Amino acid sequence: MTEPLLAADGVEKAFGPTQALRGAGVSVAAGEVLAIMGPSGSGKSTLLHCLAGIVRPDAGTITYGGRDLVAMSDRERSALRRTEFGFVFQFGQLVPELTCLENVALPLRLAKVGRRKAEDVAREWLERLQVSDVADKRPGDVSGGQGQRIAVARALVTRPKVVFADEPTGALDSLNGEKVMRMFTEAARQTNAAVVLVTHEARVAAYSDHEIVVRDGRVADRELAQ
Ligand SMILES: Nc1ncnc2c1ncn2[C@@H]1O[C@H](COP(=O)(O)OP(=O)(O)OP(=O)(O)O)[C@@H](O)[C@H]1O
Numbered sequence: 001m002t003e004p005l006l007a008a009d010g011v012e013k014a015f016g017p018t019q020a021l022r023g024a025g026v027s028v029a030a031g032e033v034l035a036i037m038g039p040s041g042s043g044k045s046t047l048l049h050c051l052a053g054i055v056r057p058d059a060g061t062i063t064y065g066g067r068d069l070v071a072m073s074d075r076e077r078s079a080l081r082r083t084e085f086g087f088v089f090q091f092g093q094l095v096p097e098l099t100c101l102e103n104v105a106l107p108l109r110l111a112k113v114g115r116r117k118a119e120d121v122a123r124e125w126l127e128r129l130q131v132s133d134v135a136d137k138r139p140g141d142v143s144g145g146q147g148q149r150i151a152v153a154r155a156l157v158t159r160p161k162v163v164f165a166d167e168p169t170g171a172l173d174s175l176n177g178e179k180v181m182r183m184f185t186e187a188a189r190q191t192n193a194a195v196v197l198v199t200h201e202a203r204v205a206a207y208s209d210h211e212i213v214v215r216d217g218r219v220a221d222r223e224l225a226q
Pocket residue numbers: 015016018019020038039040041042043044045046047200
């Protein structure tokens with residue numbers, strides 16, 4: 001069995017009186033795409049946020065590359081998110097004032113890569129996601145599917161070890177949603193990144209290697225996708 005890169009066990013999390021997670025466990029290996037499915041309010045996003053070090057669980061363990069994520073300081077976790085994790089969300093993640101190329105180059109610029117080099121690498125990612133033609137447009141002037149492919153390029157440009165995606169195709173029609181998923185999972189596999197994907201759509205989860213179903217804050221089911 002492949003060694004997990006990221007693993008959670010017995011994770012519990014309450015928001016006031018709401019017990020969002022009640023002992024959830026899951027693991028993902030490098031190069032693997034994991035889909036977290038389940039009904040609305042079952043705890044999918046909370047599990048993703050715990051795995052990504054955004055939310056600290058009340059109990060349970062989360063290990064990333066052999067390191068204890070729960071024990072890390074906020075500063076260490078935010079450094080880890082910046083350097084080793086990438087994120088794709090449903091909406092509003094691109095900076096509207098920047099061009100698509102500048103948006104994709106931004107994480108590299110923040111990591112102190114020079115402008116020319118950052119833009120060269122960003123251009124390669126736009127090509128890979130087949131959105132080179134909108135490089136000089138602003139996010140407000142591109143289609144929803146193009147915008148999500150730009151968001152995927154921006155998440156992958158720093159070659160993160162894990163990419164977290166919460167309903168990345170939730171705002172798209174099925175044709176565009178599948179195109180985004182195909183390009184996203186292909187690109188992630190090429191870089192050997194693990195992908196943790198929250199979705200309620202079976203056709204999106206079909207791009208994963210493993211699916212789990214979260215119900216009432218627990219992992220109800222774990223099965224190999226075909
Ligand atoms: N920051 C928060 N403050 C208070 N309650 C929260 C918070 N985040 C989540 N919850 C609650 O925790 C439960 C699980 O929420 P979560 O967003 O993880 O579910 P989900 O399965 O991702 O739902 P959806 O598919 O609707 O996005 C819900 O009852 C939700 O209202």
